[in-house]
Amino acid sequence: MPLTAEQITRAVQLSIDKLIAKPGALLPILHDIQDTLGYIPPSAVPQIATALNQSNAEIHGVISFYHQFRTHPVGKHNVEICRAEACQAMGSRSLEAHAKRALGVDYHQTTTDGAIYLEPVYCLGNCACSPSVRIGDRVHARVTPERFDALMDELRTEKLEVLNG
Amino acid sequence: MVKVYVPQDSTAKALGADAVAAAIQIFAATRGVELELVRNGSRGIFWLEPLVEIETANGRVAYGPVMPEQIDALLSDGLLDANHASPLYLGMTDEIPYLKRQQRFTFARAGLADPVSLDAYKALGGYLGLEKALTLSGQAIVDEVKTSGLRGRGGAAFPTGIKWQTVHDARASENSTKYIVCNADEGDSGTFADRLAMEADPYQLIEGMTIAGLAVGAEQGYIYLRSEYPDAHRILNAAISCAEQAGYLGENICDSGHTFNLEVRLGAKAYICGEETSLLESLEGKRGMVRAKPPLPAIVGLFGQPTIVNNVLTLAAVPFILAQGAQAYADVGFGRSRGTLAFQLAGNVKRGGLVEVAFGMSLKELLEDFGAGTFTGRPMRAVQVGGPLGAYLPESQWDTPLDYESFAAQQAVLGHGGVVVFDDSVDMSEQARFSMEFCAAESCGKCTPCRIGSTRGVEVIDRIRANQNRDANLELLQDLCETMVDGSLCAMGGMTPFPVMSAVRYFGEDFVKQTQEKSEEVSA
Numbered sequence: 259m260p261l262t263a264e265q266i267t268r269a270v271q272l273s274i275d276k277l278i279a280k281p282g283a284l285l286p287i288l289h290d291i292q293d294t295l296g297y298i299p300p301s302a303v304p305q306i307a308t309a310l311n312q313s314n315a316e317i318h319g320v321i322s323f324y325h326q327f328r329t330h331p332v333g334k335h336n337v338e339i340c341r342a343e344a345c346q347a348m349g350s351r352s353l354e355a356h357a358k359r360a361l362g363v364d365y366h367q368t369t370t371d372g373a374i375y376l377e378p379v380y381c382l383g384n385c386a387c388s389p390s391v392r393i394g395d396r397v398h399a400r401v402t403p404e405r406f407d408a409l410m411d412e413l414r415t416e417k418l419e420v421l422n423g
Numbered sequence: 424m425v426k427v428y429v430p431q432d433s434t435a436k437a438l439g440a441d442a443v444a445a446a447i448q449i450f451a452a453t454r455g456v457e458l459e460l461v462r463n464g465s466r467g468i469f470w471l472e473p474l475v476e477i478e479t480a481n482g483r484v485a486y487g488p489v490m491p492e493q494i495d496a497l498l499s500d501g502l503l504d505a506n507h508a509s510p511l512y513l514g515m516t517d518e519i520p521y522l523k524r525q526q527r528f529t530f531a532r533a534g535l536a537d538p539v540s541l542d543a544y545k546a547l548g549g550y551l552g553l554e555k556a557l558t559l560s561g562q563a564i565v566d567e568v569k570t571s572g573l574r575g576r577g578g579a580a581f582p583t584g585i586k587w588q589t590v591h592d593a594r595a596s597e598n599s600t601k602y603i604v605c606n607a608d609e610g611d612s613g614t615f616a617d618r619l620a621m622e623a624d625p626y627q628l629i630e631g632m633t634i635a636g637l638a639v640g641a642e643q644g645y646i647y648l649r650s651e652y653p654d655a656h657r658i659l660n661a662a663i664s665c666a667e668q669a670g671y672l673g674e675n676i677c678d679s680g681h682t683f684n685l686e687v688r689l690g691a692k693a694y695i696c697g698e699e700t701s702l703l704e705s706l707e708g709k710r711g712m713v714r715a716k717p718p719l720p721a722i723v724g725l726f727g728q729p730t731i732v733n734n735v736l737t738l739a740a741v742p743f744i745l746a747q748g749a750q751a752y753a754d755v756g757f758g759r760s761r762g763t764l765a766f767q768l769a770g771n772v773k774r775g776g777l778v779e780v781a782f783g784m785s786l787k788e789l790l791e792d793f794g795a796g797t798f799t800g801r802p803m804r805a806v807q808v809g810g811p812l813g814a815y816l817p818e819s820q821w822d823t824p825l826d827y828e829s830f831a832a833q834q835a836v837l838g839h840g841g842v843v844v845f846d847d848s849v850d851m852s853e854q855a856r857f858s859m860e861f862c863a864a865e866s867c868g869k870c871t872p873c874r875i876g877s878t879r880g881v882e883v884i885d886r887i888r889a890n891q892n893r894d895a896n897l898e899l900l901q902d903l904c905e906t907m908v909d910g911s912l913c914a915m916g917g918m919t920p921f922p923v924m925s926a927v928r929y930f931g932e933d934f935v936k937q938t939q940e941k942s943e944e945v946s947a
Contacts, residue, residue, distance in 0.1 A: 281726060282688075284708030289650075289689055310708075323710040323867075324691035326650055342612030343807055346857070347770035347845045348798065380694055380861070381610060382651050383618040384434050385843070386469035386768060386775025395653040399437035 260331075263301065269294050270302040274309045284310060284320055288327055297328045333368035333375035335413045338392040341378045344385035348400075353389050354378075356403040360410065373414050424457045425503045426478035430534065432465030432622050433654040434615070440473040442491035447475075450498045458503075464623025466534030467777030468521050474534075476516055477505045485516040521774065521793060526755065528763050529739050530616075530779045533623035539661045541669055544626040550671065552742030556634045557679050564638035565591050568741065570749035572761030577606055577697075577734030578809065578838040578914075580760075580827045586731060589721035590639040593729035601641035602730040603632050603683075604706065605738055607648040607655070608690050608697040611810025613769040613841030617735035619777055620765075621648075621655040624739070625662035629685060631738035633676065634745055635731055636683040644685040645725070647702050650692060659687050694811075694865035698913045699732040701867055712867045713913045734839070736765060757783030760826035770807075770843035771797045782826040786842070790821065794844065801846040805854075805930065809838025811861055812918035814925035815851065834921065851930035855923045856884040862919040872907040873916025879903060880923065887934050897927065897934070 261269070273290040277283050287306060291298050298321055307317045321327045339354055361369050361376055368375045384390040387399035391406065398409060429435075429444040444460060451458035465472060471487035484505050489497060493511070500509055513519055527533075536543035544550070556564050569584025595601045605628065609617040621628060632644045648656055663685055666672045674682045688706055690696050696705045700714035703725050724730025740762065744752045752762045760782035766789055768775045773795040780789075790796075790806065797803050805815045814835040816823070823829050830837045845854075859880030868874045880903055887896045904920030911917040927934060 282706050282708040285688065285691060285705065289691065320708070320710055324693050326691035326693075342861075343811060343854070343857070344613040344770040344841075344843045346854070347843055347849065379651060379692070380865070381612045381614075382433075383609060383615040384437050385613045385615055385770065385841070386772070387434055387438060387472070388770060390437065392651070397433050397437040399434060 261295070266295065266299050266301060267305065270299070270305050274306060278309055284317070285324075288321060288324075292327060297331050300329060328366075333372050335374050335393060336377065337374050337410075337413075338377045338379040338382075340380070340382050340384075340388070340390040340392075342381040342385075344381070345389040348388035350389040353391075353401060353403060353406060357406055360403075360407060371414070374410065424459060425451070426459045426461065427503070428461045428463045428476040428478075428483070429473060430465040431462035431538075431654070431658075432472070432619065433652070434469050435465050435472040435474070436654070438472050438488065439491035443473050443475065443489055443494045446491070446494040447498065447502075450495075451503065456503060461537050463536055464534050464538045465619060466516070466522060467530060467619050467623075468519065469776040470774040471513065471519075471521075471776075474513075474516075475502070477503065479505050481515070483516045485513040485519065486511040487513055521776065521778075524792070525779050526763055526781050527779050528743050528752070529620065529627070529736055529765060530624070530777060531743075532627065533619060533777075538623050538625055538658055539665065541626065541662075541665045541671075544624075548746065549626050549742070550630055552745035553630050553633055553637075553671070553677070555745045556637050557677060557681075561591055561638050561640055564634060564745070567744060567749045568638070571740075571744045571752040572749075572756065572759070573737065573740055573744065573752065574760070574827070575734055576736035576740070576764070576839065577699075578611075578836065580837075583733065583737055586721055586733070587635065587638055589719065590641070590729045590731050593722050595640075595728045599726070599728050600643050601639055601728055602725040603635045603639075603641045603644040603738075604699075604703065604725055604730055604732045605632055605644065605646040605735055606697060606699060606702055606732055607646050607652075607735050608702060609652075609735070609839070610649060610694040610697045611812075611839050611841050613807065613843035614767050614810060614839045615769070616765040616767050616777055616840060618652050618655055620735050620739050621652070622658050625655075625659050626666065627742055628659075628735055628739045629662060629666055629672065631741035632685060633672065633683050634741050635733070635738060637681055639729070639731060641729075641731070642682045642684065644683060645706055646685070646687045647690060647696070647706055648687050649690045649696075656687060656689065663687065694861075695867045695913075695915055698915065701913070702732065703730065710867070713869050713915075715912060736839075755781040757781065757824065757826045758828055760828070764825065764837065764840050766825065766840045766842055768794045768842050768844070771799055771803075771846045772842075772844040773798050773800075780825075782824075784825050785822050786816065786825055787821040789825065789842065790844065794842075797844060797846045799846050799848075801848060803844055804847040804849055805845045805851060805926075807843040807845070807854075807922060808841070809836040810841050811858060812836070812914055812921060813838050813841070814921045815845075815854065815929065816925070817929040819929075835925070836918070836921070851926040851933040852884065852888050853933075855926040855934075856881060856888070858919055858922040858926075859884060862915060866915055870911045870913075870916050872910035873919070876903055876907045876916065877919060880907075880919075884923075890935075893935070900927065 474487035574580040701711040862877035
């Protein structure tokens with residue numbers, strides 16, 4: 259059940275009202291919107307711009323600068339594979355290739371069942387036990403291709419339970 | 424009553440610490456054992472995580488690595504009775520050689536207690552530095568930091584006391600304040616010392632920032648934390664809230680009349696925001712574009728006001744310096760590199776983890792005595808020190824002493840102390856290509872050599888790897904790297920050539936490798 263335009267506008271306004279008093283409020287506002295809606299809808303740009311007395315271009319410029327912010331809905335679970343050197347030294351290149359093949363997506367894409375959104379990340383600070391994968395707010399260490407498949411299965415099983423329940 | 428410790432550190436959790444903790448709780452509940460389970464921070468011995476500790480009459484004993492699939496058997500074997508016969512038994516925690524051979528100043532408390540417990544922090548010597556600072560003038564605090572010889576731990580190694588003096592002497596505009604900004608955007612691959620410091624001992628950082636505030640007369644602090652560290656975020660926020668309630672933050676801290684407020688701000692996956700001026704732009708709600716210096720942030724920093732921007736470990740070193748005296752800190756070290764540096768052994772290494780030692784140990788000692796070789800068991804071939812902008816060192820350079828000046832003499836950097844090990848399966852031309860690719864992805868775009876040069880760098884390296892006009896392209900790569908070094912405002916464009924050129928210089932054979940068909944294609 260996607261939200262109506264009105265519900266989205268209200269959610270964005272709530273984030274703005276909650277955080278606008280902070281100095282340099284834009285990043286906290288953008289984080290809050292993405293945490294709430296899963297992405298930053300294009301309609302939020304003029305809304306934020308008006309509130310902060312900035313131009314649409316300035317707001318758009320900030321959203322597009324940071325890898326974290328996205329402007330379209332994505333899959334239910336955010337799966338990030340570390341691409342940085344410590345993980346490369348432990349085989350992350352083949353893990354990346356395996357993950358893309360197994361999920362049938364490239365980076366910044368959602369699987370056809372809508373369950374998994376795949377993203378690259380540059381370092382999760384888990385470099386003593388590489389390669390690392392982050393799912394939601396949880397980091398997983400020493401992830402082999404087999405372990406990756408098991409983790410993806412867990413995510414999808416969880417989803418089925420929710421659907422059946 | 425049995426007291427058991429299972430870390431809540433994110434690497435420990437990534438290896439299954441939560442499942443281990445849950446199994447221990449269930450076991451104790453079903454057997455009617457009275458249990459106190461402490462979710463402590465990690466000691467940074469990551470190759471032994473999850474490290475489970477049991478409190479005994481003689482001190483804490485350790486077991487590790489305790490994988491979730493092993494915990495039930497371990498419990499049945501008498502883990503809670505501190506059974507010495509278990510193959511995972513490591514003896515007294517403090518006697519583990521990896522830990523015992525370190526010189527822990529900044530990480531002395533890491534792993535000892537629940538990181539959010541303010542009582543535990545104070546029981547372990549916490550807030551003694553602030554107590555001392557409250558008896559001193561701002562100038563006297565700055566003088567202590569100068570005497571300690573502390574240099575910025577973020578990578579640039581600028582003398583901290585001089586930076587503080589500049590902010591101390593500068594004036595904020597009317598109705599405004601100076602700022603203390605903690606750079607917790609630890610983006611370098613192979614580094615996790617900041618994360619460990621924040622997750623295992625958050626009050627130490629909070630105390631250090633408060634002392635910095637007193638030293639220069641700043642009333643607001645920000646910790647700019649990368650969003651890749653959700654556990655650190657949670658722990659810092661919990662600690663800040665406890666410190667506020669206890670009167671260590673906010674108005675009139677410790678009845679001194681001084682105000683210091685602290686807030687954590689999240690980054691949004693942009694490596695460049697670890698550069699201090701880009702970080703300030705981001706905090707102000709803008710694109711993380713690098714600013715030209717001067718003016719220095721110490722004079723015109725956050726919201727145009729005088730600002731201290733220091734790395735986590737720099738600020739975290741300050742309570743020790745105030746509490747134990749500047750001389751105690753200056754007494755260890757090597758040459759102009761005083762105190763300790765937290766090295767982080769990472770990548771393809773058998774015993775990865777945090778190693779805090781005085782400057783001056785050789786890289787080889789660190790790799791062999793602590794790292795114990797590669798994880799895969801294959802020969803070690805290349806070591807990247809100092810993050811993605813640091814040089815790749817071949818074996819011939821592993822005798823280099825670990826201090827700022829010795830590394831600079833080798834056209835290498837210690838940076839933030841990250842050490843990433845590669846075995847002999849590495850293709851160094853692929854690593855060089857990645858350095859350029861990473862720069863292209865993460866450049867803020869302000870300087871042309873960095874923005875365009877990095878993309879061209881990828882293309883040139885691709886041509887070299889395909890053996891197209893190899894010699895001319897190698898020359899072009901050299902020229903491009905020189906332009907990037909000379910023509911970029913910050914270290915992103917200015918230092919990306921370090922790993923690239925070190926790969927070409929010391930691992931040149933990887934740039935001639937090509938398949939027979941490929942070279943035939945080219946010549947045909």
